[in-house]
Every structure is written in C-alpha cells, then in structure tokens.
Amino acid sequence: MSLLTITDLTVRIGGATVVDEVRLELAPGERLALIGESGSGKSLTALAVTGLLPDGAEATGSIRLGGQELLGLGDRDLSRLRGERMAMVFQEPMSALNPLMRIGRQLAEPLRLHRGLNRRQAATAAVELAAQVGLPDPELIVRAWPHQLSGGQRQRVGLAMALATRPALLIADEPTTALDVTVQADMLRLLDDLVREHGTSLLFISHNLAIVTQLCPRAAVLKDGRVVEEGATDTLVRNPHHHYTRRLVAAARATGSEEVTR
Known part of the structure; x- marks a missing residue:
C-alpha cells in the first residue's frame, strides 16, 4: 500500500495552471525526488501535500496520506497531521x-x-x-x-x-541550496542517515540532479507543472527519453559532477 498517493493534482493561481494533473506514489520508507528548474511546479506540489499553498491558490484532484484524503481538510486537522504524520524542511x-x-x-x-x-x-x-x-x-x-x-x-x-x-513522510524542499558545498555534503549524509534510521519516506525536491542521484533511487521530472518523465534515477541519468530530462542531464554533466558523469 502506498503511503502517499497523488492523483490528478492541479493547482491554479490567478487563473493560471501551475501544477497540471500530477500523479505520484510513494511507498512506506521509499525515497522519491521531484526534479525541475525554478517554476516547474515541484515546490507547489509539495506545498499542496502539506496544505501550505499560498493564498489564492486552488488545488483539485486527490492527495491521500495513508489512505486519508488531505485536500479539503480543515486547518486544525492539517496542523495535527503536519506534526504527527508528515513534516517539511525548507530551503531557507x-x-x-x-x-x-x-x-x-x-x-x-x-x-x-x-x-x-x-x-x-x-x-x-x-x-x-x-x-x-x-x-x-x-x-x-x-x-x-x-x-x-x-x-x-x-x-x-x-x-x-x-x-x-x-513522521511517516518527510518533505525536503531544496534543503541544501543555501549552504556551501562542504556543509551541503554533511547535511546530505545526515539526512540520508536519519531517514534510513527512522524508516521515513522522503519526498526530496531539487533542481540538482547530482544530489538526487546520491539520495533517491526514483525520480520524477517536472516541467511547466507536468510530470514529463518518471523512473529509476539511474535510468533517467543514463537513458533519458524526454528532451527536458536530457537537458537536465547535460547541464549536470557540464558541471563535471562525478555522480552524473560516471
């Protein structure tokens, strides 16, 4: 049984569709990365899960955590779930x-x-x-x-x-972006160790394919609010099908990242 099931999630802000029919599943103890550039919809997807979308945003579809529907829950119930069943680490x-x-x-x-x-x-x-x-x-x-x-x-x-x-689910939204390279590596090792120790499911959001390769066995690529490719992270790196994924891989290789180039 999936811990987190997202079905046809659509988020609209001011009449514009910023997340478009996203479908994702995350099993207990599994790690899934959401990859994409700024504006791809990955952070808004995470905020929809936690019930922290900005004012004026409207979410439709379905988000189920352990079988419980989250969309439409009141603030009190969401606040309780954010403390007991899910938690989030932010970029800043x-x-x-x-x-x-x-x-x-x-x-x-x-x-x-x-x-x-x-x-x-x-x-x-x-x-x-x-x-x-x-x-x-x-x-x-x-x-x-x-x-x-x-x-x-x-x-x-x-x-x-x-x-x-x-919590059963931890969402980490670009948690190392604001840190220097040495501290970033330490934080990733710590996150890896703690998630493994507690058996926590991890939804990891990043634009950095090299980091994702180290941490998450499975990844979904978002572009313009839609999932354009999903699968094993190694497969996405070695044999990307969508042109946007190929572009992300090429950019990572251009930086000389050992994890992506090997």
Whole structure:
C-alpha cells in the first residue's frame, strides 16, 4: 500500500495552471525526488501535500496520506497531521525558526504538542535531538537564539524539528541550496542517515540532479507543472527519453559532477 498517493493534482493561481494533473506514489520508507528548474511546479506540489499553498491558490484532484484524503481538510486537522504524520524542511532554515524563541524551546514544542511530553522531558529530549543531528555542544546550542547559529546549524535544527515526532513522510524542499558545498555534503549524509534510521519516506525536491542521484533511487521530472518523465534515477541519468530530462542531464554533466558523469 502506498503511503502517499497523488492523483490528478492541479493547482491554479490567478487563473493560471501551475501544477497540471500530477500523479505520484510513494511507498512506506521509499525515497522519491521531484526534479525541475525554478517554476516547474515541484515546490507547489509539495506545498499542496502539506496544505501550505499560498493564498489564492486552488488545488483539485486527490492527495491521500495513508489512505486519508488531505485536500479539503480543515486547518486544525492539517496542523495535527503536519506534526504527527508528515513534516517539511525548507530551503531557507530561518523560515522554519522563530527568531524570538531559543533553540531548545523550538525543539521541545513539537514534542510537547504531538508526543505528550512534559516540560522537563521535552527539554531533555531537545538536547538529545540537537546531539542526534550533530550540533556541537548541544547543552549550549539549546540555549542559543537562531541568529547566533550558522546557516548549516540552523538547517540541522530544522531537520531535528521535522523528525522530532518521527513522521511517516518527510518533505525536503531544496534543503541544501543555501549552504556551501562542504556543509551541503554533511547535511546530505545526515539526512540520508536519519531517514534510513527512522524508516521515513522522503519526498526530496531539487533542481540538482547530482544530489538526487546520491539520495533517491526514483525520480520524477517536472516541467511547466507536468510530470514529463518518471523512473529509476539511474535510468533517467543514463537513458533519458524526454528532451527536458536530457537537458537536465547535460547541464549536470557540464558541471563535471562525478555522480552524473560516471
């Protein structure tokens, strides 16, 4: 049985169709990448899943998580599901952090809200989460403010918050784009390890084919809001059929990426 089933998802904004009859399935524990350039509809697809589409956007079709229909759910039910069954890591880590709250409180909040921990238990678990994602001096980090952390450290906090309640589905939207190359590699290894450890399904959104090749065995290519090609990532790289996929592969090879050129 699929964990996530998207059927004929269409998103319209201001009369324009920006996601056009997208169909995708994601099994429990599976990793699927959505690949495409800016404006291809991949991020809007993810936002439709989480119920976080911008004001004025209208979504039709069907999105089912564990058999439950998400389109049409009220804000309260979606908020509960975002904490208990699915979570999202964004491109810019500061977008997920409250600048007026210390790191420890932000890590503890989902644990108290969705796992029923008391204040003391959540505070202890927050330190453990900080250590789990490789943050230095976790006892000090939890007392820090977001602006006192580096971009890589903030993204680790965002990942810890997303996985705190052990959701069945994690959506990662370009989570390493804002980081330098060295930190990016560390974050990808951490994401890989944590998803594997928890058996979490991963919907990974990226324009970077080299990153996708490292992380996701299966990929779907989006162009102008439509899925133009889908299959095993290795097959898409070695034998792309759609001209847009061929262009993405050529661009990745032009950068000299070892993962794509070998």
